[in-house]
Amino acid sequence: MRQFLLRLALIPAVLVTVALTGGSQPADAAGPVYVVPIHGEINPSLMVFLRRSVDRAADAGASHIIFDIDTFGGRVDSALQITTVIGSLTEIETIAFVPVRAEGTAVSWSAGALIALACDAIYMAPGTSMGAAAPVIQGPEGAQPADEKTVSAVRTQMAALAEKNNHPIPIAQAMVDFDIELIELVIDGEVVVVTSGEKDTVVRRAEAAGSTVEVGPTLSEAGKLLSLTAGQMERYRVSRGTVATLDGLLAKLGLEGREIVELEPTAADQAVSIVTSAGLTSLLILIGLIAIFAEVTSPGFGVPGTVGILCFAVIFVANGLLGRVGSVELLLFMLGAILLILEVFVIPGFGLAGISGIGLIAISLVLSLQTFVIPTFEWEWDAFHRNILIVVGNIFGALIAFGVIAHFVPKFGAFSRLVLAEAQDSSAGYTVQESSLETEYVGKQGVAVTPLRPSGKADFEDDTMVVESDGEYIEAGTPIEIASVNGNRITVRRID
DSSP: OOOHHHHHHHHHHHHHHHHHHHOOOOOOOOEEEEEEEESHHHHHHHHEEEEEEEEHHHHOSSSSSEEEEEEEOOOHHHHHHHHHHHOOSSSSSEEEEEETTTSOOEEEETTTHHHHHHHEEEOOOOOEEEEOOOOOOEEETTEEEEEEEHHHHHHHHHHHHHHTTTTOOOHHTTTTTTTTTTEEEEEEEEEEEEEEEHHHHHHHHHTTOOOOEEEEEEETTTTTHHHHHHHHHTTTSSSSSEOOOOOHHHHTTTTTSSSSOOOOOOHHHHHHHHHHHHHHHHHHHHHHHHHHHHHHHHOOOOOOHHHHHHHHHHHHHHHHHHHHOOHHHHHHHHHHHHHHHHHHHHHHSSSSSHHHHHHHHHHHHHHHHHHSOOOSSSSHHHHHHHHHHHHHHHHHHHHHHHHHHHHHGGSGGGGGGTTTOOOOOOGOOSSOOHHHHHHHHTOEEESSSOOOSSSSEEEEETTTEEEESSOOOOTTTTTEEEEEEEEEEEEEEEEO
16 A cells, blocks of 8 residues: 555656656667758758757657758748757757768858857868858848848847857857958967957957967958858867768767668658748649639639638648748638638628638738748848738739639630620520510500609500600500510500
8 A cells, every 4th residue: 555655646756757858758878860951941841840850869869960061041030940949959969060062062151050050069071161141131132231130130149059059259240240350369379269359358368367479360351251161160169170971970979880860851841842932832822812713703612712722721731830820820811711701602792801801811821921920120021021022912913814714714615614605685586585475565555554764564455564665754544555575675655
């Protein structure tokens, strides 16, 4: 009984331990080494792949994760999210490695430098380089430097990452800010890099301490971004060494004989990347909007509505995997869809409900293409304007395409059974009654039962019919005769 009570008392402690550790396996000092590629453009789909790879390595009890970096850079928001994921790995040693490969670029620039500084250690192959991490904004005239607010935010984050992982802070800042000038100092044979504003203070303190100070060359001039070769990165102690291959890196880290797990993006990762690309996203929005317009202007619910739902479902699911879609976007889209359904099935015609529904769907689509709701930095405003142009442009494009389709579809034989191509008028011989009845009624006399303004009722030999005059007002009780019959239209005139 005593043992049972003891085990029962240990259950809460076990549950608390599992909750605090997240249920994942702790890193093993002799655990496997995972190699995760960061190749090509830094974008949301790459961020999702990296986050999933990191979770997989943590669950496997990996001791090290080597991030194989080969990139010119990419989106600032995705890079910052990646650095957050890497920075959360307190139990796993993270290594940034910039290799040389035949199909690669041998660089870690811009967002790649930001990601490298987030790692515990950096190693580079001979012939590689790192730096040029200033944020830029893509405009009509090409890439332009970002505003000071954005530069300050990225510069501060670079400094924070360098401080956390014991990388030289001035070098990290000079990779982002054009205004920072770096100078090399040699103090008692040790190379130190300082900013031009810190130089005099550092020299004075070193000389006061009896150290030998030698002022070296200017490493980075004001007005230029800092980029360093593999040799310079090692000289200034940003990287911990220069190695040519992954095997050489494993040997330098003392990881020979370990299980090496090299990850690659799966077909699902590549599919998400394709679906969330700007071109395919615009195409899906265009097709979805055309389908919605076709559904709203046709009775009932059919193929166009189904196509529209599928297009928007693909957009929201794919962007949801990238972390862009939350409750706000889904609620706006659902409310817009409900308004459109009411417009189609309940409210006659097309008015405020339909327009409001399309507007809410457009807002939800704009928000689904970005990770923020209200822009703060210049690059966020730039992305916001670009997303608005994509959605609004596709709305107008869908309207134009729908008009063209409505005009030309009846002319194609494949659609001839779906569209009424000609009107059934009397000139072509169509009538709602036999032609003999028309001649039988013409000349028949009667009396107007009601005033004809110009329509009303008249009696013809105890046969009451709806008639109309040829435009004049005829009082009730006036004698009349039938002048013509055209389908269901019976025209009468006054008998003088």
